[in-house]
Structure formats: structure tokens, C-alpha cells
Amino acid sequence: MSFNVSGYAPAINAVKLSKCYQLYQHPKDRLKQFLWPHKWWGSRQYFRELWALHAIDLMIMPGEVVGIVGQNGSGKSTLLQLVCGTSTPTGGEVQVNGRIAALLELGAGFNPEFTGRENVLMSAAIMGLNQSEIADRIEQIIDFSGVRDFIDQPVKTYSSGMYVRLAFSVAINVDPDILIIDEALSVGDGAFARKSFTRIMQMRDAGKTILFCSHSLFQVESLCARAIWLNKGRIVLDGESAQVVSAYQSFLDQCATDSATEAAFADKNAPAQHPRHPTGSAHLDKVQLIADNTDTLQADIASGQSSVQINVSFVSDPALPCPNIAMTLHTKEGRVITSTATWEDQFAIQRAPDGSGQICLRLEQFPLLKGEYLVNIYLLCERGLHLYDSAEAIATLQVKQAGRLQGYFSIPHQWENNTIIQHD
Numbered sequence: 001m002s003f004n005v006s007g008y009a010p011a012i013n014a015v016k017l018s019k020c021y022q023l024y025q026h027p028k029d030r031l032k033q034f035l036w037p038h039k040w041w042g043s044r045q046y047f048r049e050l051w052a053l054h055a056i057d058l059m060i061m062p063g064e065v066v067g068i069v070g071q072n073g074s075g076k077s078t079l080l081q082l083v084c085g086t087s088t089p090t091g092g093e094v095q096v097n098g099r100i101a102a103l104l105e106l107g108a109g110f111n112p113e114f115t116g117r118e119n120v121l122m123s124a125a126i127m128g129l130n131q132s133e134i135a136d137r138i139e140q141i142i143d144f145s146g147v148r149d150f151i152d153q154p155v156k157t158y159s160s161g162m163y164v165r166l167a168f169s170v171a172i173n174v175d176p177d178i179l180i181i182d183e184a185l186s187v188g189d190g191a192f193a194r195k196s197f198t199r200i201m202q203m204r205d206a207g208k209t210i211l212f213c214s215h216s217l218f219q220v221e222s223l224c225a226r227a228i229w230l231n232k233g234r235i236v237l238d239g240e241s242a243q244v245v246s247a248y249q250s251f252l253d254q255c256a257t258d259s260a261t262e263a264a265f266a267d268k269n270a271p272a273q274h275p276r277h278p279t280g281s282a283h284l285d286k287v288q289l290i291a292d293n294t295d296t297l298q299a300d301i302a303s304g305q306s307s308v309q310i311n312v313s314f315v316s317d318p319a320l321p322c323p324n325i326a327m328t329l330h331t332k333e334g335r336v337i338t339s340t341a342t343w344e345d346q347f348a349i350q351r352a353p354d355g356s357g358q359i360c361l362r363l364e365q366f367p368l369l370k371g372e373y374l375v376n377i378y379l380l381c382e383r384g385l386h387l388y389d390s391a392e393a394i395a396t397l398q399v400k401q402a403g404r405l406q407g408y409f410s411i412p413h414q415w416e417n418n419t420i421i422q423h424d
């Protein structure tokens with residue numbers, strides 16, 4: 001086991017970690033490769049090589065919360081699978097120090113023929129719990145999952161939601177030292193998603209090591225102090241999450257401008273593809289836009305003059321803390337121009353005893369320059385981390401301007417004359 005200069009053993013230490021997948025065009029090519037594995041005279045290689053990871057060096061210390069970002073196919077899941085030991089490296093090695101629990105493809109480790117209870121026992125044992133630890137925790141795992149009534153049925157009879165709940169419940173109730181999360185935070189339905197998210201936050205606060213892979217840059221930046229940007233199986237940047245997310249965002253903007261891959265757009269929650277995602281125990285009820293006293297979701301705006309008012313109504317479980325609201329303005333290509341959020345402004349939303357609330361966001365002398373902008377509204381938890389609901393591209397602002405200024409917005413400014421004029 002290696003130690004870094006601080007004297008602590010790393011929680012995860014990958015050295016020159018590589019993974020190559022062999023891609024076969026036809027199933028029979030796999031058999032041919034098996035029968036004639038070596039390049040005999042006249043024989044050939046029946047597969048194509050795909051290097052998903054190229055010699056990655058990565059050291060993660062205990063207690064670090066690290067986000068992994070990158071486009072589809074950049075190697076994120078492959079890296080997580082190698083760390084978890086569900087896949088073997090083609091080159092290099094990875095050492096893991098501590099009990100690991102993984103939320104990879106949820107429920108992927110379950111045997112469909114086994115009952116929920118049998119799968120829990122098996123998964124907990126695989127995650128390293130001994131028999132008495134499993135006996136101590138099984139009730140807690142079943143309770144947390146909320147599928148007690150079906151726990152003795154084979155999981156092949158479960159709905160996908162029930163499957164996910166049970167898998168999630170095992171992973172976050174086995175008291176791991178290292179938690180690996182692959183794009184799983186929005187999983188499950190309302191109350192369960194929130195409960196899971198809260199548990200993950202508790203683990204973070206308790207100093208567990210977390211490796212978190214997500215396309216939600218907002219969540220990566222909110223949860224993780226450090227982030228790693230992977231591209232084509234290589235680490236492009238490893239550092240403070242705000243800095244990494246910002247560099248990756250610029251890269252995605254460039255991809256969008258170059259009308260590059262759909263993947264880039266998926267990363268940026270392109271409005272047309274992502275209408276509404278009610279995922280929590282609170283949801284948006286209504287979004288209304290009033291521009292210069294006209295109630296419209298397709299507004300004509302005069303740059304620097306119009307006043308825009310966005311009214312948002314929501315409904316929430318009154319037993320939960322009051323949610324937060326955020327708004328982003330972005331271009332059709334997905335470039336976020338600006339955003340605002342109640343928690344950033346320390347604005348305390350007031351809601352009725354039944355959990356419903358209405359707030360109004362006012363934008364006076366609308367500062368954006370000419371162009372078409374889309375409005376996204378988000379409803380998030382009290383910490384501004386867990387997303388309950390979103391209304392994406394809910395309104396369009398067509399901004400016109402009088403002069404010829406270029407760019408996205410008018411920066412607050414003043415001109416001054418500093419020439420000293422000598423009067424004879």
C-alpha cells in the first residue's frame with residue numbers, strides 16, 4: 001500500500017490505470033477469436049480495440065468528495081467500475097482502502113430470480129458485511145427501501161422504481177468508507193429521492209470518501225470540493241470543482257457553438273429535450289412571465305428598458321423545510337448567460353401552512369443585449385442542492401436593442417474624462 005506525503009493511505013489510488021474493450025462486429029467473431037487467439041500464420045484479429053481509459057493516475061484521500069465530469073463515452077463509468085472491482089483493468093492498477101459501496105447502474109448486481117431479501121443478503125455480503133452486521137441492518141435496509149410488502153417476492157416481479165429503491169437502500173445503509181455514485185442522485189420518486197440525497201449528504205458530512213459522477217454540473221459543484229474532467233479516457237483537468245466545472249462548461253459551450261455532438265447538448269440540459277422533471281416531494285405549479293405589463297411566455301423585450309416579472313407558484317410537503325427557487329437565462333444553444341437563486345440572495349421564501357407558495361422575481365431595465373433567451377425555473381431543496389422539479393425553456397425572451405453594442409449584456413459602467421486640459 002502506498003502513502004502520500006501526509007502519511008495517510010489514500011482511499012483510492014489508481015496508477016497508470018487503463019481499460020481496453022474488445023469490440024466484435026459479429027458474435028461469431030468472438031468464437032473465432034477464442035478458437036484462434038494468437039496471430040497464427042494466416043489468422044487475424046477478430047475484434048476492434050476501444051481504449052476507454054488511457055493510463056489514468058488518480059489519488060483520492062480519505063474524506064475527499066470528488067466529482068467526475070465528462071461527455072458521454074468519456075470513460076467515467078469505466079473508471080468507477082474499475083475502482084469498484086466490477087471490471088478488471090487492461091493495464092495499471094487501482095488500490096482501494098476501505099469498505100466500498102457503489103450506486104452504479106442501480107440494481108445491476110441483483111439476481112432477478114432471487115427475492116428482495118435474498119438479494120439484500122447477497123449484496124450486503126459482497127459489500128463486505130459479516131453475518132452479524134447483516135442481521136443488524138437488514139430491517140433498517142428494508143424499512144428505508146419502502147418495499148417491505150414485496151421483500152419476499154422475486155425481484156423480477158418488481159417495478160423499476162422498487163428495484164432502484166432496494167439497491168439504493170443497500171448501498172447507503174452498509175456504512176461504507178467509500179461511496180461511489182454513478183448518476184444516481186435523481187433516482188427514485190419524490191420522497192425517496194430526497195431521503196437518499198439527505199443520507200448521502202450525511203455521509204459527506206461524516207467524512208466519508210465519495211466519488212460522484214454526474215452530468216449535472218450544478219450538483220457536482222455543489223457537492224464536491226474537487227472535480228476531475230475526463231475526455232476520451234484521459235484526465236483533462238483535476239482540481240477545485242468550481243474551476244474544473246467552469247473549464248468543462250466552456251468546452252461544452254464550444255461544442256454547442258460548433259454544433260457538435262448531441263452529447264454536449266444532453267450535458268447542458270437542452271430545453272427542447274428536457275421539458276419537466278418532477279422528482280421530489282415538491283413541485284412547480286405555475287410559472288407566469290409578465291413583460292411590460294403583458295402576460296406572455298413569448299415576450300418582446302426592449303434591452304435596458306423593459307421590466308420583466310416572473311411569478312412562480314409551487315406546492316411542497318409542509319413537513320419538509322421550505323424549498324428554494326432558481327432561474328437561469330440561456331441561449332438556444334444552451335449557453336447559460338446568467339442565473340439567480342433565492343439561497344444565493346438569502347431570500348427567505350414564505351409559504352402557506354399547506355406547503356404552497358408564490359414568489360415573484362423582478363428584473364428591471366432588462367440588461368441583456370439583443371438575442372433570444374430562454375428561461376428555466378428550478379425548485380430545489382432548502383440547501384439548494386437536491387432538485388425537486390424544473391420547468392425548462394418555459395418562456396422565451398426576444399430582446400431588441402437600439403444601438404450596436406455587442407455581447408450578451410450591458411455591464412454597469414461609467415465613463416470619465418481624465419484629460420488635463422491646460423488653459424493658457
Ligand SMILES: Nc1ncnc2c1ncn2[C@@H]1O[C@H](COP(=O)(O)OP(=O)(O)OP(=O)(O)O)[C@@H](O)[C@H]1O
Pocket residue numbers: 021022023050051052070071072073074075076077078079
Ligand atoms: N462493456 C463495454 N463493452 C464495450 N465498450 C464499452 C463497454 N463499456 C463502455 N464501453 C465504451 O467505452 C467508452 C467509455 O464508456 P463509459 O461508459 O465509461 O463512458 P461514460 O463517460 O460513463 O459515458 P456516459 O456519460 O454515457 O455514461 C465508450 O466508448 C463506451 O462505448
